[in-house]
Amino acid sequence: MTNASTAIDAAATGPSFVARLLRHQEMALLLCLVLVIAFFSFTAENFFSVRNMTNVLGQASLALTAGIGCAIVFISGEVDISIGSLLATIALPLIIIMNETGSLALGVSGALLFGLIVGCINGYLTAYVGINSLIVTLGMMFVLRGGVYLYTGQRAIPDDAMLDSFILLSDGRLFNVIPYSAVIALILLFAFAYMMRHRPFGRQIYAVGGNQEVARLAGYDVRRVKFICFIISALLATVAGIILAARVGSAQHTAGLNFEFQVVAATVLGGVSLAGGIGSLWGMALGVLILQFLSNGLRGLGLPTEWQLVITGMIIIAAVAFDEAKRRRANGG
Amino acid sequence: MPADILHAGESAGTIDQTMPALEMRGIDKRFPGVVALDNVDLTLQPGKVHALMGENGAGKSTLIKIMAGVYGKDAGIIRIQGREVDIKSPRDSLKEGIKVVFQEIALISEFTVAENIFLEGYPTGKGGSIDWKKIRNDSAALFKRIGFNVDPAARTGSLPVSQQQMVEIARALAHEARVVVMDEPTSSLTPNEVSLLFTVIRRLTGLGIAVVYVSHKLDEVFEIADTVTVLRDGRHISTKPVGEHTNDTLIQDMTGRRIDNLFPRQRGPAGTKVALSVEGLSTAKKLKDVSFEARAGEVLGFFGLMGAGRTELAKAIVGYDPITRGTITIDGHRLAPHDTRTGVGLGIGLLTEDRKTEGLMGELPVYQNASLASLGSFARLGFVDKAKERKAVQEYVDRFRIKTPGLGQKIKNLSGGNQQKVLISRWLMRGLKVIVVDEPTRGIDVGAKSEIFALIDRLAGEGLAVVLMSSEMPELLGLADRIAVMCEGRLTATMSRDEATQEKILNAAIG
Numbered sequence: 001m002t003n004a005s006t007a008i009d010a011a012a013t014g015p016s017f018v019a020r021l022l023r024h025q026e027m028a029l030l031l032c033l034v035l036v037i038a039f040f041s042f043t044a045e046n047f048f049s050v051r052n053m054t055n056v057l058g059q060a061s062l063a064l065t066a067g068i069g070c071a072i073v074f075i076s077g078e079v080d081i082s083i084g085s086l087l088a089t090i091a092l093p094l095i096i097i098m099n100e101t102g103s104l105a106l107g108v109s110g111a112l113l114f115g116l117i118v119g120c121i122n123g124y125l126t127a128y129v130g131i132n133s134l135i136v137t138l139g140m141m142f143v144l145r146g147g148v149y150l151y152t153g154q155r156a157i158p159d160d161a162m163l164d165s166f167i168l169l170s171d172g173r174l175f176n177v178i179p180y181s182a183v184i185a186l187i188l189l190f191a192f193a194y195m196m197r198h199r200p201f202g203r204q205i206y207a208v209g210g211n212q213e214v215a216r217l218a219g220y221d222v223r224r225v226k227f228i229c230f231i232i233s234a235l236l237a238t239v240a241g242i243i244l245a246a247r248v249g250s251a252q253h254t255a256g257l258n259f260e261f262q263v264v265a266a267t268v269l270g271g272v273s274l275a276g277g278i279g280s281l282w283g284m285a286l287g288v289l290i291l292q293f294l295s296n297g298l299r300g301l302g303l304p305t306e307w308q309l310v311i312t313g314m315i316i317i318a319a320v321a322f323d324e325a326k327r328r329r330a331n332g333g
Numbered sequence: 334m335p336a337d338i339l340h341a342g343e344s345a346g347t348i349d350q351t352m353p354a355l356e357m358r359g360i361d362k363r364f365p366g367v368v369a370l371d372n373v374d375l376t377l378q379p380g381k382v383h384a385l386m387g388e389n390g391a392g393k394s395t396l397i398k399i400m401a402g403v404y405g406k407d408a409g410i411i412r413i414q415g416r417e418v419d420i421k422s423p424r425d426s427l428k429e430g431i432k433v434v435f436q437e438i439a440l441i442s443e444f445t446v447a448e449n450i451f452l453e454g455y456p457t458g459k460g461g462s463i464d465w466k467k468i469r470n471d472s473a474a475l476f477k478r479i480g481f482n483v484d485p486a487a488r489t490g491s492l493p494v495s496q497q498q499m500v501e502i503a504r505a506l507a508h509e510a511r512v513v514v515m516d517e518p519t520s521s522l523t524p525n526e527v528s529l530l531f532t533v534i535r536r537l538t539g540l541g542i543a544v545v546y547v548s549h550k551l552d553e554v555f556e557i558a559d560t561v562t563v564l565r566d567g568r569h570i571s572t573k574p575v576g577e578h579t580n581d582t583l584i585q586d587m588t589g590r591r592i593d594n595l596f597p598r599q600r601g602p603a604g605t606k607v608a609l610s611v612e613g614l615s616t617a618k619k620l621k622d623v624s625f626e627a628r629a630g631e632v633l634g635f636f637g638l639m640g641a642g643r644t645e646l647a648k649a650i651v652g653y654d655p656i657t658r659g660t661i662t663i664d665g666h667r668l669a670p671h672d673t674r675t676g677v678g679l680g681i682g683l684l685t686e687d688r689k690t691e692g693l694m695g696e697l698p699v700y701q702n703a704s705l706a707s708l709g710s711f712a713r714l715g716f717v718d719k720a721k722e723r724k725a726v727q728e729y730v731d732r733f734r735i736k737t738p739g740l741g742q743k744i745k746n747l748s749g750g751n752q753q754k755v756l757i758s759r760w761l762m763r764g765l766k767v768i769v770v771d772e773p774t775r776g777i778d779v780g781a782k783s784e785i786f787a788l789i790d791r792l793a794g795e796g797l798a799v800v801l802m803s804s805e806m807p808e809l810l811g812l813a814d815r816i817a818v819m820c821e822g823r824l825t826a827t828m829s830r831d832e833a834t835q836e837k838i839l840n841a842a843i844g
Contacts, residue, residue: 198462198463198465199461199462199463200455200457200461200463203448203455203463206441206443206444207441207444207452210441210442210443210444211439211440211441211442213439214439214440214441214452215441216403216422216423217401217403217423217433217435217439218423218427218439218452218453219422219423219424219427219428219453219454220424221422221424277441277443278443
């Protein structure tokens with residue numbers, strides 16, 4: 001947590017230090033993550049190695065990047081489930097432009113522009129027209145997925161340009177250790193976590209999600225705040241989509257299928273409330289890592305995918321139920 | 334230039350004293366089916382306290398909300414220091430230095446107190462990041478300066494309502510202000526805190542800030558205000574120096590009639606049949622060994638200071654909250670703990686202090702709100718017979734003269750007093766034996782109060798046992814047959830109306 005809140009906590013009197021530490025969502029999650037890693041380190045072969053750890057981090061980077069946007073939209077009191085389809089769609093402008101021009105910069109610009117337009121449409125329909133964001137982004141999810149399918153059909157559109165810098169994005173590692181995709185995700189995570197805690201705009205997002213009417217009375221432009229949150233979400237999903245395209249090496253209609261639900265699950269597990277105004281990006285990040293290490297470890301134990309899904313699902317429900325019970329007790333009723 | 338209390342000295346005269354701080358001329362506001370304001374004028378002088386009075390529905394809140402940019406106006410002009418301004422949103426209003434302390438707490442409950450105080454504009458340091466240290470220090474300094482005892486580091490939602498109200502007030506003072514509006518700021522403050530508030534208001538006026546004070550409490554208005562404007566039914570009735578008013582003239586302006594007797598007693602003496610009997614009642618959190626009886630046709634009043642356990646008692650005896658020990662018997666039947674269903678079945682109902690969250694379903698029409706507890710009696714083959722339901726509700730609307738455009742009106746559009754009557758109808762329709770009424774007149778104006786009092790009198794007159802929880806002593810002395818006093822979860826005294834005095838009650842309440 002940040003300076004501000006630790007200083008406040010230190011000043012507070014009451015329950016024991018450990019109890020207060022655990023009351024922080026992030027601390028409880030960190031403990032969970034440590035337990036998950038410890039458990040598989042003892043039970044699963046080859047789990048506790050630098051290679052496996054960094055691999056998991058690389059796999060988690062897509063969900064981490066898109067999860068930032070997902071969490072921000074949640075905190076503003078809305079939802080965005082179009083990110084999985086956007087992830088797949090974004091490969092089209094990216095790869096087509098790269099194939100035509102041979103320029104990564106132009107391809108990425110084209111992809112970001114596409115993401116920006118999608119974010120604007122989601123944000124405009126939700127914030128200014130007033131349609132429920134679940135419906136708007138559900139619709140957008142189908143439109144984008146269908147659009148990619150229409151364009152590609154059953155085939156994949158391969159990346160013919162094979163630019164070095166683009167391929168580096170998929171298998172390059174900083175100092176030969178940390179995947180570049182994870183580096184990008186972590187930089188974005190730190191930057192946006194700083195914004196959410198220390199920039200007025202970040203606090204406005206919390207205020208809008210916490211109580212829209214109060215935020216309006218405090219002079220905030222509630223609609224603008226929400227509009228921008230959807231743009232942030234779409235742009236971050238675009239970045240994740242670029243990384244995915246580099247890994248897959250093509251644009252195809254099945255890319256990122258169900259990705260939005262993995263991200264939503266991790267975000268909720270990380271303590272970000274669907275009701276808005278509650279949770280942090282650090283919590284989301286821990287949620288992503290817990291799920292990623294869990295599925296990696298279960299695979300290491302030789303458990304089939306079906307069981308991984310079942311176990312993951314149960315853990316999410318249990319975690320949120322636990323959290324809800326804790327919150328009720330804290331509110332004394 | 335506006336001024337603010339934190340940075341100004343005790344008498345910084347930076348505000349132009351020659352022009353009105355704010356003028357509203359010919360303000361009109363219509364809502365569907367209602368004229369909320371009709372050609373209303375208001376002129377605020379710098380450095381003066383201007384009381385805005387009127388019954389609920391008179392238009393005070395609408396006028397304030399137009400000032401605050403929450404509503405747009407349909408006609409009229411607003412001038413600030415002689416300059417015409419166009420206030421289209423709360424932001425415009427805040428920029429002009431108009432700070433409103435709303436009646437309903439407008440704070441983000443997940444934020445700390447300090448952050449809420451600077452919600453309107455975070456102080457930022459280099460590069461535009463928030464200066465949290467300044468926020469903590471300034472909010473602590475602000476509380477110290479105005480003498481409120483609130484922890485700036487506390488999570489706002491964890492504070493009791495009275496402290497949240499203090500945060501609201503402090504927030505209006507944290508930024509430069511020209512006009513500070515306080516809408517019922519004292520509804521949950523103790524007398525001590527009210528006097529602190531008045532010191533703050535005097536300091537504000539010393540800085541040349543114009544203060545608008547909205548309250549139903551006449552004594553407060555006479556103490557603090559320089560000028561009084563009365564609105565009634567959306568119209569401007571009078572604006573006079575407070576010295577030209579007496580209690581009677583003020584009430585007369587507000588209601589348009591004279592209220593000679595606030596507590597008309599129509600009912601006969603209480604019966605002898607015990608309708609409710611409570612023995613040795615204890616709850617985990619508050620109540621300790623509470624025993625009493627209430628008879629049919631009787632109003633039994635409960636007095637207690639804040640935290641004495643009145644609300645807890647109300648919730649426990651209707652079976653809302655679990656009890657740890659004791660028995661509750663209604664009309665000869667034992668009530669199982671934590672069982673509202675049986676409670677309703679046995680004929681006990683609760684009118685809650687918090688109408689919005691625990692009683693009303695704002696979006697639903699009047700008739701559904703009224704029939705909620707007795708849907709079973711209108712059911713045929715598992716479906717509600719709408720015609721029968723509406724007919725039954727209409728009887729109560731006529732009987733209690735509930736002012737509503739129709740049975741289908743959303744209840745949130747009714748005035749507080751009329752909402753209260755709908756809730757009472759809900760329980761009467763169910764064939765009630767005992768009714769528990771918790772703070773029925775909180776936030777209700779004089780005119781509606783007298784109607785509520787008449788209604789309670791009438792409920793007892795119809796043979797119900799009324800258990801009335803109140804923190805207003807005159808209300809209890811005027812209404813109750815007997816008064817029970819609570820202190821820290823215990824019953825400390827029970828006295829008949831004839832032997833009760835304010836002093837005796839207070840002594841028992843202190844314990």
